[in-house]
Amino acid sequence: MVFKISEICKQYGDNIVLENITLELQGGKVHGILGYNGAGKSTLGKIVGGVIQKDSGHMHLDRMECSNWDVRRAMRSGVFIVDYHSTLLPELTVRENMLYGLNSIKDGSPLSVIRNKKKIVQRLKSELEYYGLECNMDWQISQVSNSMRNILELLRIKLFSPKVVVVDEIDANVNEFYRDRIKKIIRDMAGDGVAVLYISHQIQRVMEISDEISAIMDSHLVETVKVADMKPENVIEMMFKITNEHPPKTIVKPQAKILELKHISNNVISDFSLYVREGEIVGVVGLEKEGPASFGELLFSDKYHPKQGGDVLFREKEIRLVTPQDAMKAGIIFLDSNVIDQYLFPGQTVRENMLPFAIRVKCRDLETQTKICQSYLDKLSIKAKPEDKIEHISTGHQKKILIAKNILSEGEVFIFANPTDNIDTVSKIDIYNIMNELKMRGRGLILISNDYHEVAGICDVIVVVEDGKVVRKFNNYALHEKELIAWSGQEEEHDI
Amino acid sequence: MVFQIERLEKIKQILTEQKSADVIWLSSYLKVSEVTIRRDLEKLESEGFLKRTYGGAILNNDTAGSSQTGQAQQMQSVVKPVLISDSARDLGEICLTLVEDYDVIFLGRGESNRALAERLYERTGVVVFTNSLMVLQIMEHDRKNKVILTGGEVDYVKKVMSNSSIGIPFPDIRVNKAFLHIQGADLEYGLTVNEQEDAWIYREIKSKSRNMVVIMEGKVFDKIGLIKVDDICGGDYVVTDSSIPEDYKRCFYKNGIRLHQKFDL
Numbered sequence: 001m002v003f004k005i006s007e008i009c010k011q012y013g014d015n016i017v018l019e020n021i022t023l024e025l026q027g028g029k030v031h032g033i034l035g036y037n038g039a040g041k042s043t044l045g046k047i048v049g050g051v052i053q054k055d056s057g058h059m060h061l062d063r064m065e066c067s068n069w070d071v072r073r074a075m076r077s078g079v080f081i082v083d084y085h086s087t088l089l090p091e092l093t094v095r096e097n098m099l100y101g102l103n104s105i106k107d108g109s110p111l112s113v114i115r116n117k118k119k120i121v122q123r124l125k126s127e128l129e130y131y132g133l134e135c136n137m138d139w140q141i142s143q144v145s146n147s148m149r150n151i152l153e154l155l156r157i158k159l160f161s162p163k164v165v166v167v168d169e170i171d172a173n174v175n176e177f178y179r180d181r182i183k184k185i186i187r188d189m190a191g192d193g194v195a196v197l198y199i200s201h202q203i204q205r206v207m208e209i210s211d212e213i214s215a216i217m218d219s220h221l222v223e224t225v226k227v228a229d230m231k232p233e234n235v236i237e238m239m240f241k242i243t244n245e246h247p248p249k250t251i252v253k254p255q256a257k258i259l260e261l262k263h264i265s266n267n268v269i270s271d272f273s274l275y276v277r278e279g280e281i282v283g284v285v286g287l288e289k290e291g292p293a294s295f296g297e298l299l300f301s302d303k304y305h306p307k308q309g310g311d312v313l314f315r316e317k318e319i320r321l322v323t324p325q326d327a328m329k330a331g332i333i334f335l336d337s338n339v340i341d342q343y344l345f346p347g348q349t350v351r352e353n354m355l356p357f358a359i360r361v362k363c364r365d366l367e368t369q370t371k372i373c374q375s376y377l378d379k380l381s382i383k384a385k386p387e388d389k390i391e392h393i394s395t396g397h398q399k400k401i402l403i404a405k406n407i408l409s410e411g412e413v414f415i416f417a418n419p420t421d422n423i424d425t426v427s428k429i430d431i432y433n434i435m436n437e438l439k440m441r442g443r444g445l446i447l448i449s450n451d452y453h454e455v456a457g458i459c460d461v462i463v464v465v466e467d468g469k470v471v472r473k474f475n476n477y478a479l480h481e482k483e484l485i486a487w488s489g490q491e492e493e494h495d496i
Numbered sequence: 497m498v499f500q501i502e503r504l505e506k507i508k509q510i511l512t513e514q515k516s517a518d519v520i521w522l523s524s525y526l527k528v529s530e531v532t533i534r535r536d537l538e539k540l541e542s543e544g545f546l547k548r549t550y551g552g553a554i555l556n557n558d559t560a561g562s563s564q565t566g567q568a569q570q571m572q573s574v575v576k577p578v579l580i581s582d583s584a585r586d587l588g589e590i591c592l593t594l595v596e597d598y599d600v601i602f603l604g605r606g607e608s609n610r611a612l613a614e615r616l617y618e619r620t621g622v623v624v625f626t627n628s629l630m631v632l633q634i635m636e637h638d639r640k641n642k643v644i645l646t647g648g649e650v651d652y653v654k655k656v657m658s659n660s661s662i663g664i665p666f667p668d669i670r671v672n673k674a675f676l677h678i679q680g681a682d683l684e685y686g687l688t689v690n691e692q693e694d695a696w697i698y699r700e701i702k703s704k705s706r707n708m709v710v711i712m713e714g715k716v717f718d719k720i721g722l723i724k725v726d727d728i729c730g731g732d733y734v735v736t737d738s739s740i741p742e743d744y745k746r747c748f749y750k751n752g753i754r755l756h757q758k759f760d761l
Contacts, residue, residue: 244750244751244752245749245750245752246749246752246753246754247754248754248755248756249754250590250593250594250756251593251594251595251596252593253618255550256550256551331531378738379738379759379760379761380759381738407761410529410531410532412531425745425746425749425750426742426745426746429745429749429755429757430757430759433755433756433757433758433759434759434761436593436756437758437759437760437761438761440589440590440593441535441538441761442534442538478596
């Protein structure tokens with residue numbers, strides 16, 4: 001099965017959104033579309049799904065021309081689209097939504113329709129069970145989370161033996177659990193012979209899920225590559241082609257070494273070495289999903305995570321860290337954003353979460369605490385009040401509150417793991433600038449992230465880990481990424 | 497000593513007498529953590545009182561009462577030293593993190609540029625192209641970097657040299673980065689300044705500079721000056737403080753501008 005897109009053009013007035021887009025979707029493959037926000041990815045997806053009309057160009061489903069293409073025609077031909085705005089009706093239940101409009105797709109006698117309905121609900125239930133999802137058929141959709149709604153839509157589509165499925169940005173702000181499920185569902189659909197068009201602006205995500213990737217930039221299709229053939233260099237190159245966003249990079253002359261890991265081995269990584277100096281940001285990419293945990297294992301040693309070798313040095317003196325509390329006492333702050341809920345106390349206020357216990361004991365009066373809290377809310381541009389409940393604050397702001405808490409603890413080394421996952425643009429820039437400020441103030445920072453763009457944008461030294469080994473380590477002190485040729489080449493170390 | 501201000505005074509005293517001190521000694525003498533001492537030293541360094549070294553600090557002889565030559569004294573009578581505000585100092589500090597060794601930069605008028613000039617001793621081999629008499633004066637004691645003037649008619653009130661009125665062509669020099677202030681930044685009306693000479697300088701330097709670093713103090717947002725010099729996203733870098741409104745932040749970042757904001761931690 002092949003879905004051919006030829007020379008598609010779309011413009012709104014003077015604004016050319018898509019120009020001569022040509023690509024082929026093959027059954028059984030996931031085709032990822034990358035591009036920064038506003039590049040035209042969604043427009044393309046909507047044209048394929050019949051939601052909007054193209055201005056010119058052709059689409060062919062297995063040699064059949066898709067003429068007078070609208071959503072109804074598309075669905076009847078087996079082309080479906082799911083995007084972040086769920087089309088499920090909030091007032092109806094899950095069951096009612098799943099069966100809604102069934103008659104317009106499958107015709108038959110009333111009895112067969114009823115039997116069909118029963119079958120469909122049955123199949124849906126077994127799909128939900130298969131993916132480990134809990135969903136009561138009688139829940140009202142308005143009570144169901146957005147991620148779950150998207151998943152239900154995907155499962156519903158699966159039941160209709162689709163040929164082409166367009167998935168548009170449905171896992172941008174979704175937690176690990178649902179992200180995994182969505183990935184599995186999509187890959188299973190491909191396994192069943194469906195051609196999936198997967199649209200996202202998150203490079204890592206697209207690379208994880210797709211077989212092939214195309215990038216759209218300035219209304220053109222820039223290139224198409226097979227994911228299996230891509231190396232980190234290609235990722236970076238592609239990224240700089242498609243994204244316009246530049247993390248703010250600064251130049252600070254690093255001073256003394258603060259933290260050093262020398263030839264650490266454990267059962268995940270062999271021979272890991274890095275050091276971070278005052279006024280420096282060291283980035284580590286490729287530490288997988290176990291990222292923060294892996295780094296924790298490199299840093300801490302106890303009977304559950306025995307180290308097979310290597311030393312940890314703080315200001316040139318050997319230290320042994322067993323717990324995160326030891327690290328904090330030594331001045332090493334470990335911030336893992338993806339388990340942010342482990343660090344925050346739900347049910348308590350912003351003030352109670354932000355001020356470390358030590359400070360709250362020293363100044364017991366509410367007024368002083370509120371003043372300190374408010375000053376940090378202002379300093380870090382956090383839109384919240386000291387007495388707000390922490391659950392009501394956006395993720396981006398929660399992360400900043402964590403940072404505030406740790407700054408108040410006077411750390412010398414800050415280890416950030418995935419700090420900008422799932423947060424809004426403004427908070428993202430703020431966190432970059434806060435990191436730069438810490439860097440300027442002589443702190444050492446370690447950034448563990450799988451966002452290549454972020455790491456290449458903001459770090460002074462980059463360590464690349466692959467298959468449990470450090471494969472490359474090099475400098476990135478230049479201000480402009482155009483000077484990042486070092487990425488594909490020589491190994492250097494901390495050379496300033 | 498719990499209060500920083502007391503400690504700072506004490507540290508100043510110690511350094512004036514002993515010329516140098518190390519962190520460990522200061523930490524036990526003042527009975528605070530080493531981290532705290534480092535913070536204090538940072539503060540005093542940013543005020544120009546001392547220079548931090550590995551493990552400690554030394555008195556900064558450049559600003560702490562240096563002897564002056566006759567020429568310098570003459571300069572002094574022309575250009576009186578002016579105190580730099582904290583906010584300008586902050587912005588200048590961020591600008592410093594954008595200057596590399598051996599960079600070629602243009603510094604326009606403005607307090608932040610003066611603050612930046614004061615910190616350029618932390619770089620080597622920088623060529624500073626400027627129209628500001630204040631920057632000229634500040635750079636006088638800096639032997640590691642070079643200063644080139646734009647030339648033109650001297651305006652003793654504004655402390656600049658200006659070319660536009662006198663018809664002297666702007667020197668044909670290329671720079672890597674130009675640091676300029678503006679008086680208005682509006683999403684619709686773009687970047688604006690209030691004086692003809694500033695507008696002229698902006699346009700001239702933009703055509704000669706690889707990168708434009710636009711310094712935006714909080715008060716410029718949503719303001720419209722008299723003369724438009726550029727579109728709102730016409731710069732390559734924006735250096736600003738915490739008063740930047742969110743929609744401007746988003747606009748800059750999404751349009752490929754490197755946004756540097758001061759966070760006072």
